[in-house]
Amino acid sequence: MLVQGLAIAHTLTVLAFSIRILLRDDLSSAARLAWFLVMLFAPYVGAVIYLLFGEISLGRTIHQRHDEVFTKLRAMADPALGSCDRNLDGNVEQGYQTAFRAASVDGFETTAGNRAELMPDAETARLRLVQDIDNAAESVQVLYYIWLDDNTGKNVANALIRAAQRGVTCHAIADGLGSRKFVRSKWWRDMRDAGVKLTVALPLKWVVNTILFSRLDLRNHRKITVxxxxxxxxxxxxxxxxxxxxxxxxxxxxxxxxxIEGPVVAQCQLLFASDWLLNSGEEVPASLQLKADGFDDGFAAQVFADGPTERRGATPQLFATMLTLARREVVISTPYFVPNPTVLDALCAAAIRGVNVTMIFPKRNDSRIVAAASHSYYRQLLKHGVKIFEFRDGLLHSKTFTVDRALSLIGSTNLDLRSFDLNYESDILLRDDDLTQSIFERQQEYLSQSDPVTLGDVNAWSYSRRIWNNVIATVGPIL
Structure with a gap:
């Protein structure tokens, strides 16, 4: 009787979740097959995993709130959203314009008249950012996925406290998972006591709605400072x-x-405002100030903002578009590489037609799972002519994408399925020879600290390593 009951429970569990998986139109064939395999071989564990991590959604309430927020922001700030029709001609060659159109999400389109400075190193960036906060006269908005209780974390918190105490309006958002310790620390309390307005993005709450209609690991991975x-x-x-x-x-x-300075700053401020309103539950403030002054010698740029409440497939579509537009050279650095078929095929196709495609990954990755999945694609990339390098001196966390030393994408997005489907990300797409050349030269510095990976190296891997890599890649679509 017990065996019969278990058999019935097994069959009903597999059947129920199989139907739910088949009813989803948003799943790729690879992801659907991966879930079927999990349900077949581990139905009870698989059912729990699916409830926690299977649905790429934040629930109907959040999606409705997102739509309401952006409807109000568009009505208030239409000029700050930019215009592809008005700003592309004269600022971006015809051959690269398609990338800016592909990057348009939530109404963000091209702005003209921007200028930017590439920081020489991370330490200088940290010092200059604190200086900017100390020089703020009106407002500061910051959003971080990871905010640690270390020197940088304390320095930024103290700068915000100083700014708030002298009358500057300060808002700060930290992700509920990436900054989970910091939002419970004394520094968070000290900022609140000083008058900094705080909210937590996607707080970790175990509620029925989350379990049934969302997945717990959807995160706000953006890094925004205005x-x-x-x-x-x-x-x-x-x-x-x-x-x-x-x-x-x-x-x-x-x-x-x-x-960066210029009209694209207003887009970053609007993106921050959307995250603030979505997570705090507040209404759109009437005091929202947007300054879109440009520079006569500035370049074209626009915010690219993706996330689980945005248009599905926006990130791989943009990456594939940029690869298709490349005529001579593409250089990409990313710490995490788990592509979908769209991006993988576009990388190989670019190399086949003669584009010099170079990819830089960390030699030692902080995630063994991601590293294994990444390695499973090395053979295919190398056979099609893509050059692969592994950075030796630390964890290369820079996400850079340059095309023909003319077009750049820089920001928080990794070339992995989490950034494609699960995380809120923020990047800026720009067209400028000088700035892209500077980013390209930084990429060359990464290459000077990297080792090339050859097809011979991959062929020398043991069978067990290759099997492990491919097993992880098989379930990659549901990770």
């Missing part, structure tokens, strides 16, 4: 020291940061 509505910081750097105390054996974390 000062006085005229300066923004964009790049890969969290609010943490390079030693990255939570994972010190992989240190230093190697990041890249831009300090």
């Amino acid at each position: 000062i006085d509505s005229r300066i923004t910081w964009c790049g890969s750097q969290n609010c943490a020291d390079a030693e990255f105390r939570v994972k010190p054996k992989y240190a230093p974390w190697v990041d890249i940061m831009l300090r």
Whole structure:
């Protein structure tokens, strides 16, 4: 009787979740097959995993709130959203315009008249950012995925406290998972006591709605800083020291940061406002100030903001578009590489047609799972002519994408399925020869500290390693 009952329970569990998986139109064939395998071989564990991590959604309430927030922001700030029709011609060659159109999410389109400075190193970026906060006269908005209780974390918190005490309006957002310790620390309380307005993005709450209709690991991975509505910081750097105390054996974390002025700053401020309103539950403030003054010699740029409440597939579509537009050269650095078929095929296709495609990954990754999945794609990339290098001197955390030394994408997005589907990300797409050349030269510095990976190296891997890599890659679509 017990055996019969277990057999019935097994069959009903597999059947129920199989139907739910088949009813989902948003799943790729690979992800659907991966879930079927999990349900077939481990139905009870698989059912729990699916309830916690299977649905790429934050629930209907959040999606409705997101739509309401952006409807109000568009009505208030239409000029700040930019215009592809008005700003592309004369600022971006016809051959690269498609990338800006592909990057348009939630109404963000091209702005003209921007300028930027590439920081020489991460330490300089940290010092300059604090200086900007100390010089703020009106407002400061910051959002970090990871905010640590280290020197950088304390310095930024103290700068915000000083700014609030002298009358500057300060808002700060920290992700509920990446900054879970910091939002419970004395520094968070001290900022609140000083008048800094605080909220936590996607707090970890175990509620029925989350379990049934969402997944617990959807995160806000953005890094946004806006000062006085005229300066923004964009790049890969969290609010943490390079030693990255939570994972010190992989240190230093190697990041890249831009300090930007111009109309695109208003877009970053709107993106921050959307996150603030979505997570705090407040209404759109009537005092929201957007300054979109440009520079006569500035370049074209626009915010690219993706996330689980945005258009599905926006990030791989943009990456594939940029690869398709490349005529001579593409250089990409990313710490995490788990592509979907769209991006993988676009990388191989670019190399086949003669584009010099170079990819730079860390030699030692802080995630064994991600490293294994990444390695499973090495053979295919190398056979099609893509050049692969592994960075030796720390964990290369910079997310950079340059095309023909003319077009750049820089920000928080990794080339992995988490950034494609699960995380809220923020990047800036820009067209400028000088700035892209500077980013390209930084990429060359990464290459000078990297070892090439050849097809012979991959062929020398043991059978057990190759099997492990491919097993992880098989379930990659549901990780």
